Amino acid sequence: MELGMIGLGRMGANMAHRLTQAGHTVIGYTRQPQKAEVLVQEGAIARGVTSFVELIEALTPPRTVWLMLPAATVDATLHTLMPFLDADDIIIDGGNSHYIDDIRRADQLKVKGIEYIDCGTSGGIWGAERGYCLMIGGALAVIKYLDPIFAALAPGVSAAPRTPGRELIGGTAEQGYLHCGSHGAGHFVKMVHNGIEYGIMAAYAEGLNILHHANIGKQLHQVDAETAPLRNPEFYQYDFNLADIAEVWRRGSVISSWLLDLIAIALLKDPDLANFEGRVSDSGEGRWTLMAAIEEGVPTPVLSTALYTRFSSRGQSDFANKLISALRYEFGGHLER
Amino acid sequence: MELGMIGLGRMGANMAHRLTQAGHTVIGYTRQPQKAEVLVQEGAIARGVTSFVELIEALTPPRTVWLMLPAATVDATLHTLMPFLDADDIIIDGGNSHYIDDIRRADQLKVKGIEYIDCGTSGGIWGAERGYCLMIGGALAVIKYLDPIFAALAPGVSAAPRTPGRELIGGTAEQGYLHCGSHGAGHFVKMVHNGIEYGIMAAYAEGLNILHHANIGKQLHQVDAETAPLRNPEFYQYDFNLADIAEVWRRGSVISSWLLDLIAIALLKDPDLANFEGRVSDSGEGRWTLMAAIEEGVPTPVLSTALYTRFSSRGQSDFANKLISALRYEFGGHLER
């Protein structure tokens, strides 16, 4: 099939590669002509264009245009692009949009007869090789029509052992892509996917932090009224090799996972993680996951505290902490140390 | 009554004052003769002594000795003091000992016929004036014998409106002191009291931090793939006066409390809390509370996350945060910002 790709960053370029390799024709839009040239030479895209007019002309109607953009820029792009589109053209938002925006956009585009598909895309920089997990929302007929695109991007069934019983059911879920429901359903599922991701990452990080501090009994502690002494320093005398521990967990353990594979890589390269300061970003989905949970009345203490740790890592608890120190001073005369 | 006080720091000296004012005779032990002199002049103690021998000789058997010491030094003090004590002497540990230590010490002292009483003492530097809330563990007869001591330290019933129905029951609870149960019961209740205190302090701190950041919509935010834009900056345009808000909550609101009174004081003095860095200490009871809860299988998400915020404020999440940043780099090529 033929597809226009708007957004040729890390994700978009890799996806174009994978589509081209599968025999699809990708017209790539970028404002940087040199970048387009490089991607053409690499065989990632068939042709590069630098304006929406060119893009629209290059595609045979009904056109399929994939957006792979920061969530914050999608509306502006759609606003500019819309006048060039015709009825039956298809827009796929493959980025990390809020599903509520998908519902609104689908309604707006519907007026002009344009189809809108939301597609949550997981896989990061490994997707080029590993394939992308695609969570898709929108009209069934459109998604069926786009099946060859999704199939090319997804990892395929061989990427993991088959779930017993799946052979009786069929469907695309075990290929690595799924029509999750109506407009917004794809990004809703991707949103929750990322919320879970935050929780899992924090679970590993907390556990490894316990192992990291397991030699605390070797340190001297001051005796004063402000601090409780470590009751049993003899139980905290371990100097663990975290790279080895992450590695050993990768095989046979209950907690083996792809994220653990990456932890093993990261710790082998840099056991002290000295290249990082520990200011952890969050890109929206974790927040939206919690808001949905709260609206639904669903308890999410793990996903919440995982996100809050990221907020704190960026200094967002500072005022609260100062207040507690101030209070301790007021009632007990305690000074910070 | 006559009582020896070991430990004349902030807490011990204030308590001696209150006891003396109530007509008791306090012999104060301190290694600094000048300090003793000052306290005698202030009328806090009847006499100062600088050795345990002197202290023991100064008291008429059966002696009552109150320890007001950092938890970490109680065992060493008891070890040195014990040879001087006789059967029927009474030791009261009024500090923040772990209740498990109380159980052990009571058993050890019992062998020599010495009585051990654990007394959790709340009130901080305000206790001199406000009275101390006393949570007491040990043998009933001993605690009854010491009643005049406890009554003198406690605030008395007039310190708060009477709970309807209390007049039919009697007991000392509404005087502000209570025999909670056998050895360790006093410090167990005090331990949980402090665990609750951590939770309440964190609840106020988190809420005020939300108000503190309620003007975030006025700040400019960068558009990139790493950060979700604030969806509705127009809803976060408030510059709240936190000192006024803490003050207004003190009267008529559901969350009025003594800690809130102190928050109002702290914020009035220093609205930006510029004198504090936000490194919050914890002195043991919060930790022990969680351990008891975990042993009992009692869920304590609020008390736990309150304590963990203190750990984090002292940099104890750093390694975990670095690991998450490293992971984000591995799967998505994300750099810290």
Add this chain to the structure above:
Amino acid sequence: MELGMIGLGRMGANMAHRLTQAGHTVIGYTRQPQKAEVLVQEGAIARGVTSFVELIEALTPPRTVWLMLPAATVDATLHTLMPFLDADDIIIDGGNSHYIDDIRRADQLKVKGIEYIDCGTSGGIWGAERGYCLMIGGALAVIKYLDPIFAALAPGVSAAPRTPGRELIGGTAEQGYLHCGSHGAGHFVKMVHNGIEYGIMAAYAEGLNILHHANIGKQLHQVDAETAPLRNPEFYQYDFNLADIAEVWRRGSVISSWLLDLIAIALLKDPDLANFEGRVSDSGEGRWTLMAAIEEGVPTPVLSTALYTRFSSRGQSDFANKLISALRYEFGGHLER
């Protein structure tokens, strides 16, 4: 002053009483004529009306109308009421509206020249006697005009000891009412107030639950591979009297508060809390508080887990728990017990 009160439930009727006692004239709207009659006889309102037409006619322009309604019915009421209102009339929403709704409503009413004031009201059924804590948002001039109303409802400065330094500042905060900022500011502050309230309530509840289970060492435990035995049953042998403990904490302790006063009352009446099932409602503000915190990027682990506990108490964790049991069965063959 003269004021129309729409909503004469528990809160509205008590507030009418307090206003009338202070010399204001309250016209009460209710669809139940008998109820109005009772309130007139009790002296709570000067007159009862059963239609908006009557209400509008009974009030001298510019009119002041106070809404004391469930948040979910405010918009419908405003919709019906608006045609009867004139420029310069004032609407006060004293219920628990979302502050975002206030911003919208103020804009809508502005078009007709009607003033809108949001007033977060704390105090519950005790407010009649204790006074109400009022957190107010809207235009300064209007709030100044309404000052006698707010002053009559608020507790007044004598309700609590004065914060040192407040005497130099003045302002209404220490009277128990406060102009917090522009439209929505009152309900924003009230929202956070309730978020804090959830956290404080949970802190006490968790702590008392630890005390409640402190006799777990007296129970026999089965030895099997599924359950860890209690390592030290001898440390969990306490049968605590929770009513007495709540009482003793009311005087002199760091955690004394008005909520603790109520805990002491509740536990004295019913130590086993046998009249309650433990299905805890939440009425919106706790949820909105978290959403605001998440938008702002402010960590709120304590307030969040407090709310989630309420969700769980109503069975909202059930599916998640079943999934974990199913997983344990899959990897370990573990059966539920």
Add this chain to the structure above:
Amino acid sequence: MELGMIGLGRMGANMAHRLTQAGHTVIGYTRQPQKAEVLVQEGAIARGVTSFVELIEALTPPRTVWLMLPAATVDATLHTLMPFLDADDIIIDGGNSHYIDDIRRADQLKVKGIEYIDCGTSGGIWGAERGYCLMIGGALAVIKYLDPIFAALAPGVSAAPRTPGRELIGGTAEQGYLHCGSHGAGHFVKMVHNGIEYGIMAAYAEGLNILHHANIGKQLHQVDAETAPLRNPEFYQYDFNLADIAEVWRRGSVISSWLLDLIAIALLKDPDLANFEGRVSDSGEGRWTLMAAIEEGVPTPVLSTALYTRFSSRGQSDFANKLISALRYEFGGHLER
């Protein structure tokens, strides 16, 4: 090598199988002669014995005895077994003992010259086929001597793609077994492993619970002062197929993992999880993980709230919830619904 296996339950029998298949000679101890017979016929063990005397006689000194028992029974077994053991015999505790017990036991056995090895074993009922992940603590020489045993139980390097750079390092970590450190180190690492496992399981469970409730907008909600209405029911209209969603995440996504594989199996078999009530057990390691974290001062909000959810699922929050309902009644007259 030759090895005595005490404990032939689900785990022990499977491990015996795997050892025998690798050419080792396993003498199995069980009090049930028929069970031994079955295991001999299946080729899991070379011979079954029903007394410790028989076991000791059947093994050539220096003997190796592997314990695969509930943690609560290890001390009693060791107590009975010890008189039969000789210097240089080796005891391996492969169950889920607390690492603090390991340190004590190693000291006690050392006196008789007996070697003690702690071995955390992960893999559950799948280990027979998948191999076991082994985390080992104790003396280096002993662990080297036992290498063929550990190698036979572990999955081997081919069980997962190699971590880039590992080939330069060697070591057994990538075989799936690891000498983690001195006595207790193996169970310490296994303890934290299980703590992480609780966190990961809860992350998936919370996320899937959000998806499970994503159709809440289709339900009718009552309007009252106690409950906030769902602000945007139109955003919660999704009926998600959770079995398909778990399946699609298995390939290409960031959160693919072995636990997710099992979730896909469980949901395919029983989408409503109707066979489970949601009372989730915990078997000790999660608790010990938190206690170690608290002693070390390491924040673990995710691991903690994951464990607390299990406690709550078994009714351990009930009293706390009743207290909150009682409080709501006291201040607001709110009734439970």
